[in-house]
Amino acid sequence: MVAEDARDFGAYARTGGWAFGLKVARSVRPGGQSAGETPKISAKEFAELAGCSADRVMRYYKAWDKAADDGMVPHFEALSPGMDVELPDADIWLSYYSARSSALSRRGEAISEAAEAEGIRPTKALEVAENPTALRAAILADPGTAEAARKALMDRLDEDPALRTELVRDIVRTDDLKKAVAAEAKAGDRVEYVRQIVEKGQVKTPAGQMIDASAELREEAERHLSLIDELDDGEESGEWAREAYDTVRDLVAQTVQSDPELRVQERRAKFYSSLQKATKVFEELTFDDVDDIDDIYEDDMVKRLEDLQQAIGACITALQTATVRPEADHDPRS
Structure with missing residues (x-):
């Protein structure tokens, strides 16, 4: 008896689940055997004799079927009860068999494929998928698990618009997250400002x-950018981005002030920018949607518009005076 147990143990150590897969493959035909064929029984009958579930029997059956399609083992039709065949190595079995019934569904197949792509056993991924509460507990308790979950979600966002939308909504509805996103966006814009100086x-x-950009400005931008790029993962970049941005902005302002012609161009550009903004705002000031002007009228409105009219008139006068000023009066340093 001891010797028999040892032989059985050795056979299983070499072949693993293939040994049991063969027993199912040579003895089971789903639905039972047709008349005139080699006697086989249904998965339900086999399960009753084995003292297990029919689902478990069918998992072995389907694993063998997949392996047969790949040429690893003979097809069911070539097998009959009691027949022995040469079996593949034990390690290969797990690439065909799943110990979980969820693996048989389309969702389970997708999880199994993803697990194989990541180089892990499908059963591990399926177990996690079947226990979302356990996954949540691990994420809440363990920073490493939380980081893995974050990276997985980021990888999934491109192919899951619904998840992306829900995630954005969650962020918008959470004040702390909304502020954090705004701060990160601001830091990102500042870093990009510095990076453009270096690259372009x-x-x-x-x-x-x-x-x-002057040589001094580019050199300073490169120095700050290298410091930011060398930050460790997870290290806050906001303060570094602010310092880099403020430094190069100060140098830009100095560059403008040190060049008389550039200084005049800057004042002109600033004037045009303010004029465009003021024009847009005033164009949006309309009474078209007001049925009765009396409903919105207040004395202060007229006063403000009169002040604005005077300011515009003074501005026009100053510009008109400049157009007739003798050329000799122009001083680009002003």
Whole structure:
């Protein structure tokens, strides 16, 4: 008896689940055997004799079927009860068999394929998928699990618009997250401002002009950018981004002030920018949607418009005076 147990143990150690897969493959035909064929029984009958569930029997059956399609083992039709065949190595069995019934569904197949792509056993991924409460507990308790979950969600966002939408809504509804996103966006814009100086050799002035960056400015931008790029994962970049941005902005302002012609162009660009903003605002000021002007009238409205009219008139006068000023009066340093 001991020797028999040892032989059985050795056979299983070499073949693993293939040994039991063979027993199912040579003895089971789903639905039972047709008349005139080699006697086989249904998965339900086999399960009753084995003292297990029919689902478990069918998992072995389907694993053998997949392996047969790949040429690893003979097809069911070539097998009869009691027949022995050469079996593949034990390690290969797990690539065909899943110990979980959920693996038989379309969802389970997708999870199994993803697990194989990641180089892990499908049973591990299926177990996690079947226990979302356990997954939640692990995420809440363990930073490593939370980080893995975060990366997985980010990888999934491109192919799951619904998840992306829900995630954005969750962020918008949570004040702390909304502020954090705004802060990260601001830091990102500042880093991008510095990066453009390094990569393109140009920089935008406060008034919106694009000018060539000086050698000093590019060198300073490169220094700050290298410090930001060398930050460890998870290290806050907001303060570094602010310092880099403030430094290069100060240098840009100095560049503008040190060049008389550029200084005049900057003042002109700033004036045009303010004029465009004021024009847009005033164009949006309309009474078209007001049925009765009396409903909105207040004395202060007229006063403000009169003040605005005077300011515009003074501005026009100053510009008109400049157009007739003798050329000799122009001083680009002003």
